Amino acid sequence: MNEMSPPTAERAAALKGLGSERKRVEDARFTQGKGNYVDDLKLPGMLFGDFVRSPYAHARIKSIDAEAAKALPGVVAVLTAEDLAPLGLHWMPTLAGDKQMVLADGKVLFQGQEVAFVVAEDRYIAADAVELIEVDYEELPVVTDPFKAQADDAPVLREDLDGNMEGAHGPRRHHNHIFTWEQGDKEATDTVIGSADVVAEEMIYYHRTHPCPLETCGCVASMDKVNGKLTVHGTFQAPHAVRTVASLISGIAEHNIRIISPDIGGGFGNKVGVYPGYICSIVASIVTGVPVKWVEDRMDNLMATAFARDYWMQGKIAATKDGKITGLWCHVTADHGAFDACADPTKFPAGFFNICTGSYDIPTAYLAVDGVYTNKAPGGVAYRCSFRVTEAAYFIERMIEVLAIKLGMDAAELRAKNFIKADQFPYRSALGWEYDSGNYQPAWDKALKAVGYDDLRKEQAERVEAFKRGETRKLLGIGLTFFTEIVGAGPVKNCDILGLGMFDSCEIRIHPTGSAIARLGTISQGQGHATTFAQILASETGIPADDITIEEGDTDTAPYGLGTYGSRSTPVAGAATAMAGRKIRAKAQMIAAYLLEVHDDDVEWDVDRFVVKGAPERFKTMKEIAFASYNQAIPGVEPGLEAVSYYDPPNMTYPFGAYICVMEIDADTGEWSIRQFYALDDCGTRINPMIIEGQVHGGVTEALAIAMGQEIAYDEIGNVKTGTLMDFFIPTAWETPHYTTDHTVTPSPHHPIGAKGVGESPNVGGVPAFSNAVHDAFRPFGLVQAHMPHDHWRIWKIAHDLGLHG
Ligand code: PCD
Numbered sequence: 001m002n003e004m005s006p007p008t009a010e011r012a013a014a015l016k017g018l019g020s021e022r023k024r025v026e027d028a029r030f031t032q033g034k035g036n037y038v039d040d041l042k043l044p045g046m047l048f049g050d051f052v053r054s055p056y057a058h059a060r061i062k063s064i065d066a067e068a069a070k071a072l073p074g075v076v077a078v079l080t081a082e083d084l085a086p087l088g089l090h091w092m093p094t095l096a097g098d099k100q101m102v103l104a105d106g107k108v109l110f111q112g113q114e115v116a117f118v119v120a121e122d123r124y125i126a127a128d129a130v131e132l133i134e135v136d137y138e139e140l141p142v143v144t145d146p147f148k149a150q151a152d153d154a155p156v157l158r159e160d161l162d163g164n165m166e167g168a169h170g171p172r173r174h175h176n177h178i179f180t181w182e183q184g185d186k187e188a189t190d191t192v193i194g195s196a197d198v199v200a201e202e203m204i205y206y207h208r209t210h211p212c213p214l215e216t217c218g219c220v221a222s223m224d225k226v227n228g229k230l231t232v233h234g235t236f237q238a239p240h241a242v243r244t245v246a247s248l249i250s251g252i253a254e255h256n257i258r259i260i261s262p263d264i265g266g267g268f269g270n271k272v273g274v275y276p277g278y279i280c281s282i283v284a285s286i287v288t289g290v291p292v293k294w295v296e297d298r299m300d301n302l303m304a305t306a307f308a309r310d311y312w313m314q315g316k317i318a319a320t321k322d323g324k325i326t327g328l329w330c331h332v333t334a335d336h337g338a339f340d341a342c343a344d345p346t347k348f349p350a351g352f353f354n355i356c357t358g359s360y361d362i363p364t365a366y367l368a369v370d371g372v373y374t375n376k377a378p379g380g381v382a383y384r385c386s387f388r389v390t391e392a393a394y395f396i397e398r399m400i401e402v403l404a405i406k407l408g409m410d411a412a413e414l415r416a417k418n419f420i421k422a423d424q425f426p427y428r429s430a431l432g433w434e435y436d437s438g439n440y441q442p443a444w445d446k447a448l449k450a451v452g453y454d455d456l457r458k459e460q461a462e463r464v465e466a467f468k469r470g471e472t473r474k475l476l477g478i479g480l481t482f483f484t485e486i487v488g489a490g491p492v493k494n495c496d497i498l499g500l501g502m503f504d505s506c507e508i509r510i511h512p513t514g515s516a517i518a519r520l521g522t523i524s525q526g527q528g529h530a531t532t533f534a535q536i537l538a539s540e541t542g543i544p545a546d547d548i549t550i551e552e553g554d555t556d557t558a559p560y561g562l563g564t565y566g567s568r569s570t571p572v573a574g575a576a577t578a579m580a581g582r583k584i585r586a587k588a589q590m591i592a593a594y595l596l597e598v599h600d601d602d603v604e605w606d607v608d609r610f611v612v613k614g615a616p617e618r619f620k621t622m623k624e625i626a627f628a629s630y631n632q633a634i635p636g637v638e639p640g641l642e643a644v645s646y647y648d649p650p651n652m653t654y655p656f657g658a659y660i661c662v663m664e665i666d667a668d669t670g671e672w673s674i675r676q677f678y679a680l681d682d683c684g685t686r687i688n689p690m691i692i693e694g695q696v697h698g699g700v701t702e703a704l705a706i707a708m709g710q711e712i713a714y715d716e717i718g719n720v721k722t723g724t725l726m727d728f729f730i731p732t733a734w735e736t737p738h739y740t741t742d743h744t745v746t747p748s749p750h751h752p753i754g755a756k757g758v759g760e761s762p763n764v765g766g767v768p769a770f771s772n773a774v775h776d777a778f779r780p781f782g783l784v785q786a787h788m789p790h791d792h793w794r795i796w797k798i799a800h801d802l803g804l805h806g
């Protein structure tokens, strides 16, 4: 150790780099009301937009009378499809290769659909004007059931596609059919299932729900006619993609469009898609020449912006008598609503649902997904599950339980028996993915031990006996889950959105005095990127995290990237950040060697400085090197210290985890309470353990919501029954239990710092853990499968149907 420099460990700790529980730098502003959200933005002369929305789920529009609205003082304009048609903007392309009405063109296809856009001097006048618009509707028959939608005599929903039997993802075989997506080996799977010792078959439904972020979607569009520049501030999870798409749709040159995502109050997938409000605000700003703001209210958000899930998953799982799984078959009926507006990489119309073989070594599998139109809102976003991964995990984790019942085997043991073994990684699954790394058994052992699994099973058996003797009305459920996720889309070779490859980027500038700014193609919505990306750079460059500003979300300054969703920021932009940091260090090495008058190879990196090998007293700190890069003429080296990296990951990352929920259920009221919730996550190298814990708490709470009550429910005529927070379950501190978090670390072999994503895992693992706990409580009484959400009434109904109410 060198006399003149503080010890290595001390200097490393001062950087607050990888692994440090660095406090979130963004929280000072968030907790003091100093955040800057879309609705905080007030531009001079700004107008406000609001929508007339359809009360019907399916109806023809005979006429729209906007005269009274236009006559209201303060109303500036009313837009209908007729006004947008000459511009070719009455329909817009969706992310899934379909098209979607911006404003109702001849008919409406779901309740809450946008029919007309009112622009007024303030938000209240706009709302009043909406009430004055008379729309004459003729009701049409409604289909909300994706199975009935496929009947021969089902009403034709998409008249615009009439006769067009070639869809964006191959041939369509019915007027309400969107696509069929097949993966795996059908014949081999049929053979395995046909000849297996044991086959369990079940329909698993993952109901329709909604991300419902605290801040709803909105934007402020501002067309500067003098400079020809369009600026849109909005709640966008993928600002650069929005810029490119806006340019393609509007014909405005891309350099004349600036998209800015300011602070975002939660995204959860809801803010990936493109909504009519954005297009209407832009058009209205172009027409009026002043900025136009549109911010939806809570009911608009729940009714009309992108839903999540709504997957009917029919499964068959085959095994030998002693529980070795031999095959998996799955057919999904996917209810996509009125337009296919799923936010998935283009080549994956059902996202990464083909991760549905889960954590298990299943040699043969087949999957088919049928997308279907119904009279419901479009969308199909991830909602904390990265492209249908939560549906896939729920499916396999339910099928394992169903198989365990059929085999009469303990479900924990059945899982362990079928795990992909540590020495099988990299592992190629029967449905085509190459899992990068995993070490499941130690994580499972740790989890089972932590909850005292064997004792819990004993307690459960005693409880069942006591229940039968009439001594208690409370049942005990143990919900097991071992999930594997796939996050970090992704390799450009197979992942793109509308042709835009899903790489990501980081650009870093070191200032002369040794502090820095880095900009990325992603955008935080609460995840804490400003905190964690600086930590990556601190470890790579030796500049303290506190001296690094992280900036995201402004397309005029940030390098191109595909945004934040699908837990891709760490696997993709995080990798770009590490690589940019390494470029800085490589240049710094040359500068240091020059300053120290030795050969490049004769200096070595030591936390925050380059040291002459064998002469520890001779070194140059990063701070000194930064200054030198701006004031020394170094032969063969350009002045300045900047780097940019565009990173195309070679593979996705496969985080995994073991979640266990212990739940008490009152058989008479259907009430539940969570006695214990244990979450073990393995996301490879951990950047900030405290942020990870926060991510897990948030994600498990969303999982609790989804599993135990949250739902976008429709009645037979397509009315949304859960369009307000009176009906749509958001857990409060009252319902939210205590969580125990834990971890193992299995680095990703291809990620520069070995990190995998984590933001979505708690939802992917949480939903089956809660749901399996409910099922497990009633398993001793013969329950095999009951659909979510497990609200009190549905749980009561399970008990009732099993004859537990006497
Ligand atoms: N290993 C590791 C990993 C991770 N991390 C951290 O954590 C976080 C997360 O991450 P990720 O996983 O990568 O993710 P991102 O991309 O960033 O994000 C995204 C996610 O995120 C989550 N979380 C959250 N949080 C908040 N607060 N808010 C929000 O909104 C949200 N969202 C959600 C979602 S739904 Mo999607 O969209 O559905 O697809 S997807 C998602 C960040 O900060 C990072 O850095 C760390 O530390 N380490």
Ligand SMILES: [Cu+]
Pocket: 308, 309, 351, 381, 382, 383, 385, 386, 387, 388, 389, 390, 391
């Ligand atoms: Cu999903």
